[in-house]
Amino acid sequence: MKLLNGIDSPAALKDLTQQQLGHLAEEIREELIATVTRTGGHLASNLGVVELTLALHRVFRSPRDKIVWDVGHQCYVHKMLTGRRQQLATLRQYGGLSGYTCRDESEHDPFGAGHASTSVSAALGMATARDLASEHYHVVAVIGDGAITGGMALEALNHAGHLGSRLIVVLNHNGMSISPTVGALARILNKVRLDHRYHQAKEGGRWLIKSLPMGDNLWQVEQQFERALKGLVMPTMVWEEIGFTYVGPVDGHNIAEVEEALTQARDYPRGPTLVHVITTKGKGYSPAENDAVHFHGLSAKTAKAEAALTYSDVFARTVLKLSREDPKIVSITPAMPEGSCLNIVKHEFPDRFFDVGICEQHAITFAAGLAAQGFKPIVAIYSTFLQRAFDQVIHDVCLQDLPVIFAIDRAGIVGDDGKTHQGAFDISYLSMIPNLIVSAPKDENELQHLLYTAVRAEHPMAIRYPRCQVTGVEMDAALHEIPVGKGEIVREGKDIAIIAIGSMVMPALEAANELVSVGVDATVVNARFVKPLDTELILGVASRARQLITIEENSVIGGFGSMITALLRKEGMSNLPVRYLGIPDEFVEHGSQAIMRAKYKLDAKGIVWEILNIPGLVTV
């Protein structure tokens, strides 16, 4: 019988021997691999923390002690050990387990995540709450070496050192966040990874000092020297300087060693401690160990997804083409060279490609600095992560009207990743920013032309596109400019008008074709630009329609629909009834894009249904 069957809660781990724990780790890996290669999800990051998770749950008492996982994509083992193993097969599916930590899901998830670099801030808040309430539990943040270089995590570490609260930060150091970690801090940390001699060096240094014939001053010097030597050979000193007690580094796949380090940290009487754990992403599954980037996040149907071209592919191919023609074009991505597909650009133009790490804020202002000196930076960023750089978009780019191009990938419903990753807001939060052009292509051919347009726009311009396969339209060989603020009518009809943006244009057209059978003849507009709107086109269409329907894969609050009604209102046409279709005022759960689009009536069938339900429109 499987040992795992006996583990219904973390408490059940306490009595296991180290040998049993080793077996358990094997069983966990087997189940993880079997399940995640089927359901999709984050495989490599979870395989890397099997032993760490076991050790955490043996040394700490969850839910009394709070374990805060940064990002949360490495929490599958944690879920298996905290009563959610039976649901693992439902991972990331509609109604099933979330792929991240989630307060609603379990008392063992004290703080949810999805975006990187938040755990230390949250954990410090919890530790502060504990101290103010004179309670006694432990708070542990588990953060990767990629996420720890995010500015917010650095802010939190700085504050933790200042407050001196008891807080345990576990640095899960695998040298890869999603792609290999970049940055100077990574280099410091990697000194430890790469130099297996650190133990000897430490011991040797101590011996060296002890043998010095220095008399009375020896003791003081030795103390200094020991600290100093640690600083030279190991990155501990930086931690100790900012007020953390450093424990480690330890082999993250040796449960006993990890437990010992965690126990030391747990029992250390005061202040924050950092436990440095070295792990291997994808550990124990050779395909993942050898290619942790590919196995970072698996789609549910890997084989099919690999074969088909995505919007990201077309984006990157176009950037490559544009980069060949214009030496002023540079590409920037915050830690998404694979996700954005920009690796092909990196390969051909390594000097004009910048992966800045999980640092969205810096990515945008770095781009602004390049633009200020006449370059044309294209920042590839997911819609949900651009939220992290909202102020930089306003203050550094748009206020100065610098021509930075925001290539906003994963805009709209993202599917399995769920609430934290939806690109549900970008139209709303970008449309209110002066000087910014906001656009979305109806298909991949338009995407390439909009990119070409953006490079020539001489203003900041955002292009949002969905996470999905391309539509398969023919791609024009030659790129051309699309006049900024010009939409197009893709279908002429006499009854109603559907004004759609981006990914919703094709479903709207499909819906219009279906509506013919019930006697509704719809115009369909591809708006292309949310800002500036094609005033002439839209007012013309509006003047001929009985009813307007706007449709966007974005929140209906402050979104495309509200831009359209504001226009009608301003032009004295507010008596035309308008119906907004889009994402309602709620956080969108995880589930496949097809299911979620159907739920929100954001597919052809839903659009037909919505239109047929407009009172008085269809009289059958």
Next chain:
Amino acid sequence: MKLLNGIDSPAALKDLTQQQLGHLAEEIREELIATVTRTGGHLASNLGVVELTLALHRVFRSPRDKIVWDVGHQCYVHKMLTGRRQQLATLRQYGGLSGYTCRDESEHDPFGAGHASTSVSAALGMATARDLASEHYHVVAVIGDGAITGGMALEALNHAGHLGSRLIVVLNHNGMSISPTVGALARILNKVRLDHRYHQAKEGGRWLIKSLPMGDNLWQVEQQFERALKGLVMPTMVWEEIGFTYVGPVDGHNIAEVEEALTQARDYPRGPTLVHVITTKGKGYSPAENDAVHFHGLSAKTAKAEAALTYSDVFARTVLKLSREDPKIVSITPAMPEGSCLNIVKHEFPDRFFDVGICEQHAITFAAGLAAQGFKPIVAIYSTFLQRAFDQVIHDVCLQDLPVIFAIDRAGIVGDDGKTHQGAFDISYLSMIPNLIVSAPKDENELQHLLYTAVRAEHPMAIRYPRCQVTGVEMDAALHEIPVGKGEIVREGKDIAIIAIGSMVMPALEAANELVSVGVDATVVNARFVKPLDTELILGVASRARQLITIEENSVIGGFGSMITALLRKEGMSNLPVRYLGIPDEFVEHGSQAIMRAKYKLDAKGIVWEILNIPGLVTV
């Protein structure tokens, strides 16, 4: 004759002797003090960088070399030396000089600012552009010890160390950003400030090592020891570890010493360098030197402003009252204990008050952590700076529906600080976030009740209020809850309805009273809540009015007006004409609040004018 009269550009500084420079610094201080105590503005920070600015302009050749001032509030001396001295008297006034750096204003301002921690990212972008274009100029970022702890600056330093670009970062270290700098990094830096013996220690350490009878291994050990000792006694090692060459620390008021350090950095052949300059905020003006916090930012009419109570005062007094009653209430501010007036809370409840430094992102998620453990955190933050934590508001607070209270100060038009500091967007960027309650009081009495309400709301709640004196209404002694989503009619009229939010309610009422004389009888609604809207009240009023006017001190795009029209549209009442008053789609220049509100018709007179200009409404 003044030496300053001969300085029409930075080039004119090159031939001056050190003695003449000393005189020039005196003259600059005199002019600064005379001007800024009259115009208002940032005095102490500019007095602190007189010598540093002179040295920068002697060592570097602006505008060929790029000097990027972080925040930019310390750029007055820079402006005086770069052809803008004659306009200094127009500082921060409508049509006059900006109080910050501004690309539109001068070729000597290569990158504008206003918010903190952006300079290193921008400068790194420029340095990268220079290298890609094979050009040869210097890029210098000047950043304070407060701003450098902002996460974005840390991201940029990390990336700079990684890229190894030639870039000079000048750390202007005065131990105060606005308030004394907090955080563990500040403590490390202050070791240098506080320990005047660092020079001796460095020399002593070297001597000690050299005298060791260690034979062949000595040389290696010495090298290690020297580096290590620097790390112990000085903060250099942290910099050198992340790839910066460290120069300093130098006395920032000794021009020759600063010049020497800057020259060293300029002539260093490769990689980024950090020049550590120790300055005294308010230097040379004893009132400012003794109270740099007070003299950080002066209002144009200091005496009057001091006497009158502001919304910030009422906010802080209410928080104090609430804190006395409820031990779960904690206050958090990112570096604004004075601006937010929370110092009074800090004084009485030092354990429940947290100044986290210029770290807006961390402030919000730290609050979320506290809320997750049952506390009621109140985060006092300026509207413009909350943009920096947009993702944290969405991802860490609202997605988890944690009851964090956002006390949004300086919402609306802020006046003299101008474009970078306007609170023009918060209604728009907050209204689209699910779970968040968004409110604004019409006066200070309502502010206290809304705070009381927020503490009981059990959901995240934002309360925005303006930067200004209170209205002077009577303050209720007892606090009471205002039902969430309930507005009020403050004037009944039969012709039109003005639906106002927050700071615009009183001007709307005043306008309504004036409109009587031209025969327009207006209803005025105090909406109180942008979200949820008081549906019943608004629909009732709308059903009785011929025309609706919405008014908000916020962008009209995606703002309060669009929430109202969305409601009318949904309820089939979109045929009622609605006119939005608010901030148009542009960045609002600096100028007094009165002038700017008049410009945008956001005062009683402007509202009257707007209403009288609605076609067909008034038939006189």
